[in-house]
Amino acid sequence: MLSLHGYQPVFSPLMDLHWPVRSLWPEVTPLYSHRELLLRNMQEMKTCLEQLEKMQHKVFEELDHMPASGDVQPVSYTLDKEGDGFALTLDARDFSPEELSVKQVGRKLQVSGKTEKKQDDGHGSYSYRVQEFRREFDLPEGVSPEAVTCFMADGKLHIQAPKNQIADKPERVVPIDCGKTVGAAVHSSMTEDSAAETQKNPEEKQI
Known part of the structure; x- marks a missing residue:
């Protein structure tokens, strides 16, 4: 019988080569590694949400403290030009007298208010409510701009101006004097006016 102790197979050197190893079963990782990764992701997400909430709160706080831009809003009013004079009434219940302005420019009235x-x-949190109006009116003929007055009553702004009262002079006939020269007529007229003024003011004395 042959002895096999000294026998070497011919393919034994091939077994010493490093062949690539492929696993036919997925690699099992410890459960605690997945848990740590999940906790880390949740912590990062929580930090991001907290930062976003702080930024949002800051933006809303700045918006609340920022004065709102006011629009020019009309106010109701009544105007009477046909009575005894000029009469204008504006609804100013939302304004104080310090928040109103009435200007007379020529024969125009500029009325404005801002609250x-x-x-x-x-x-x-809080917000601002801004209300503003501007109006311009023409004074009718016969009304003196210097006579304009205004006052507040029951939440309304009243602006009034009476018409100028022109006194009717009695009718008189002016005689025509043909016996005077131009210079004598002027002197006579001035003398008559001076005498009339003296009779009108008897207590006045000439110094």
């Missing part, structure tokens, strides 16, 4: 009120919603 700004702070409103609190009861939750720590």
Whole structure:
């Protein structure tokens, strides 16, 4: 019988080569590694949400403290030009006298008002409410601009100006004097006016 102790197979050197190893079963990782990764991702997400909430709160706080831009809004009024004079009434219940302005420029009246009120919603935030108006009116003929007056009553702004009262002079006939020269007529007229003025003011004395 042959002995096999000294026998070497011919393919034994091939077994010493490093062949690539492929696993036919997925690699099993420890459960605690997945948990740590999940916790880390959740922590990063929480940090991002907190930063976003802070930025949002800051933006809303700045918007709440920022005065709102007011629009020019009309106010109701009544105007009477046909009565005894000029009468204008404006609804100014939302304005104080210090927030109103009445200017007379020539024969025009410029009326304006601006009010700004702070409103609190009861939750720590507030906003501004701005109301503004501007109006211009023409004074009718026969009304003196210097006679314009205004006052506040019952939340309304009243602007009034009476018409100029022209006194009717009695009718008189002016005689025609043909016996005087131009210079004598002027002197006679001045003398008559001086005498009439003296009779009108008897207490006045000439110094």
